[in-house]
Amino acid sequence: MKKIILKESEYIMKSATIVKAKQLTEFEKYFEIALDGDQSLDHMPGQFVMVSIPGVGDAPISVSSSPTKRRTFELVVRNTGKLTGALHKMGEGDTLGIRGPYGTGFPIKKLEGNDLLFVAGGLGIVPLRSLINFVIDNRRDFGNVHILLGCKTPKDMLFGDEVERWSERLDVEFNCTVDKSYPDWKGNVGLITSLIPGVNLDPDRTFAIVVGPPIMYKFVIKELLAKDIPDSHIYLSLERHMKCGVGKCGHCQIGEHYCCQDGPVFSYKKIKSNIEAL
Amino acid sequence: MENYVTLKKADFNEFIKRLAKIQKVVAPVKRGLKNFAFEEVTSGEDVALTYIPTILPPKKYFMPPKESLAEFNKKENKWETVLEYEELTIFGVHTCDLAGIQCLNMVFSDTPKDINYIVRKNKITIIGFECNNYCDEHASCAAVDSYLPKGGYDLFFTELKDVFIVHINTLDGSDIIKKVNLFDIVSEDYAKEFKTVRANKKEVFKDEVNVGYKGLKSLFDKSSGAKVWDDLDQRCVACGNCTNVCPSCYCFDVVDDINLDLNTGVRSRKWDSCQNEGFAKVAGEENFREERGQRQRHRYMRKFNYPVDKYNRYFCTGCGRCTRSCMAGISLKETINSLVEEIK
Numbered sequence: 300m301k302k303i304i305l306k307e308s309e310y311i312m313k314s315a316t317i318v319k320a321k322q323l324t325e326f327e328k329y330f331e332i333a334l335d336g337d338q339s340l341d342h343m344p345g346q347f348v349m350v351s352i353p354g355v356g357d358a359p360i361s362v363s364s365s366p367t368k369r370r371t372f373e374l375v376v377r378n379t380g381k382l383t384g385a386l387h388k389m390g391e392g393d394t395l396g397i398r399g400p401y402g403t404g405f406p407i408k409k410l411e412g413n414d415l416l417f418v419a420g421g422l423g424i425v426p427l428r429s430l431i432n433f434v435i436d437n438r439r440d441f442g443n444v445h446i447l448l449g450c451k452t453p454k455d456m457l458f459g460d461e462v463e464r465w466s467e468r469l470d471v472e473f474n475c476t477v478d479k480s481y482p483d484w485k486g487n488v489g490l491i492t493s494l495i496p497g498v499n500l501d502p503d504r505t506f507a508i509v510v511g512p513p514i515m516y517k518f519v520i521k522e523l524l525a526k527d528i529p530d531s532h533i534y535l536s537l538e539r540h541m542k543c544g545v546g547k548c549g550h551c552q553i554g555e556h557y558c559c560q561d562g563p564v565f566s567y568k569k570i571k572s573n574i575e576a577l
Numbered sequence: 578m579e580n581y582v583t584l585k586k587a588d589f590n591e592f593i594k595r596l597a598k599i600q601k602v603v604a605p606v607k608r609g610l611k612n613f614a615f616e617e618v619t620s621g622e623d624v625a626l627t628y629i630p631t632i633l634p635p636k637k638y639f640m641p642p643k644e645s646l647a648e649f650n651k652k653e654n655k656w657e658t659v660l661e662y663e664e665l666t667i668f669g670v671h672t673c674d675l676a677g678i679q680c681l682n683m684v685f686s687d688t689p690k691d692i693n694y695i696v697r698k699n700k701i702t703i704i705g706f707e708c709n710n711y712c713d714e715h716a717s718c719a720a721v722d723s724y725l726p727k728g729g730y731d732l733f734f735t736e737l738k739d740v741f742i743v744h745i746n747t748l749d750g751s752d753i754i755k756k757v758n759l760f761d762i763v764s765e766d767y768a769k770e771f772k773t774v775r776a777n778k779k780e781v782f783k784d785e786v787n788v789g790y791k792g793l794k795s796l797f798d799k800s801s802g803a804k805v806w807d808d809l810d811q812r813c814v815a816c817g818n819c820t821n822v823c824p825s826c827y828c829f830d831v832v833d834d835i836n837l838d839l840n841t842g843v844r845s846r847k848w849d850s851c852q853n854e855g856f857a858k859v860a861g862e863e864n865f866r867e868e869r870g871q872r873q874r875h876r877y878m879r880k881f882n883y884p885v886d887k888y889n890r891y892f893c894t895g896c897g898r899c900t901r902s903c904m905a906g907i908s909l910k911e912t913i914n915s916l917v918e919e920i921k
Contacts, residue, residue, distance in 0.1 A: 308658035308692050310646045353649035354835040380860035540859045542831045545689045549828030555883040
């Protein structure tokens with residue numbers, strides 16, 4: 300058996316450094332990351348990277364920042380597996396490996412000029428934030444913007460300051476709900492689906508972008524269809540197990556689709572008849 | 578006959594000997610009752626010319642069960658992607674396994690290309706060997722139209738009464754013919770005999786399942802709620818034998834092994850199976866294919882349905898290995914026939 304070093308391989312990783320790290324909640328940690336050598340990630344909102352820690356492994360993580368933010372990018376990671384557990388022990392100045400960006404992100408060109416309804420449940424706000432901030436940074440290119448945000452309790456809300464700035468903008472409609480309230484909570488209480496009927500929208504020029512836990516999708520989609528939003532105007536980002544990120548390892552397959560390449564963002568029209576999707 | 582030569586059967590041992598002098602040769606070797614494996618050979622006497630599909634397909638040379646992708650040194654922040662390969666001639670590859678290699682070629686050449694696979698494949702010379710009859714009752718090579726050679730080899734041997742007739746398909750193949758120097762031009766009699774062998778095969782290889790070639794894909798289009806999967810759900814033990822022995826299964830896991838210095842180590846990929854319970858499970862415990870029946874359906878869809886749109890071919894090569902190796906006695910032919918029965 301002979302062995303050679305490859306100059307070209309999908310498994311080459313870019314060395315990167317954590318420039319800022321912050322514990323957001325008990326389980327979620329924020330990382331601002333810079334690729335070494337001043338490279339930019341050049342991702343599209345909705346894409347993901349494979350984050351790699353040699354000796355531990357690698358895992359797909361959604362990019363949370365908008366590409367309008369240059370030089371660094373942001374990830375928010377829930378401590379739930381081997382890689383994310385190791386990542387949670389890391390902080391400013393630590394190095395890790397990045398592959399990607401990978402996948403098909405949100406369809407920016409299709410969204411331009413149209414009204415947008417963002418629906419984020421739980422950790423769904425993490426990938427959706429890349430698009431929300433992109434839209435806010437290019438606000439003139441989009442019509443009405445409505446953000447619906449749901450989480451378990453006020454304590455679980457991520458990006459509190461940023462969310463507050465969104466809610467204060469005059470060119471953004473914002474509603475938030477929690478499943479379980481606290482005494483000083485002034486917002487809505489209930490599931491995120493309860494916010495949809497009250498949204499005033501023009502179904503023909505509205506695109507709904509929905510990101511949340513798997514269980515959330517069918518209930519949210521039902522409400523969106525009840526608002527007459529066509530299924531080609533509903534976009535979802537799906538989560539799957541991945542090992543390679545480049546359409547080979549088979550773990551992320553959803554029927555005939557590879558989540559890592561054909562997704563993670565899919566139109567509802569594309570996957571509604573796929574029994575493995577939702 | 579252009580690009581065809583013959584080799585006398587008496588010269589076969591000498592052929593393998595000379596071939597093994599050029600580079601390492603692997604061929605089917607008998608390994609106990611009804612078992613064969615591709616292993617290194619140096620003489621024709623080692624080679625089992627009549628064999629049922631080997632325990633593992635030649636896939637093991639193209640995509641080893643475990644291979645290094647990268648080596649790292651944590652302290653030095655060093656990460657080097659690597660490739661392991663071996664110059665190799667595989668002798669005696671049946672048409673089902675040639676089809677399997679073609680499937681893998683398509684997958685790993687698809688964008689983004691898998692450099693590890695492609696370089697390794699280019700170091701391997703393939704010599705095919707024709708089955709003039711069924712290997713056993715589990716084969717279904719006619720159903721997926723893989724019982725005749727359709728490229729994917731450098732040389733291809735067909736056994737006639739006194740000689741092997743050999744198709745030269747590539748320059749590498751032609752090189753071997755020159756170097757080995759044991760081959761003759763094809764006489765008219767042998768050309769005629771060859772045609773008869775091929776014509777006979779069309780009579781022998783047919784009707785393995787109760788659905789035609791084109792109907793297979795649409796059968797699986799309609800298979801989503803079928804009771805067949807409930808039946809497999811009860812029987813399958815999720816051992817993953819069927820995917821390990823499949824010539825066109827290529828799913829893998831990526832694992833890091835760290836050395837005892839806790840600093841250097843290797844990232845490798847190793848065969849994984851969609852039949853394993855955790856295959857589609859994400860962190861946070863959501864499992865997108867929790868039931869064994871769902872996972873079996875997924876396996877069949879990956880052979881008879883999904884690749885047809887993507888690669889315009891079936892990924893089942895009809896070799897029958899999944900049936901032979903199944904601990905629960907799940908038969909591919911029976912599953913297809915039950916589906917036909919249920920869905921017709």
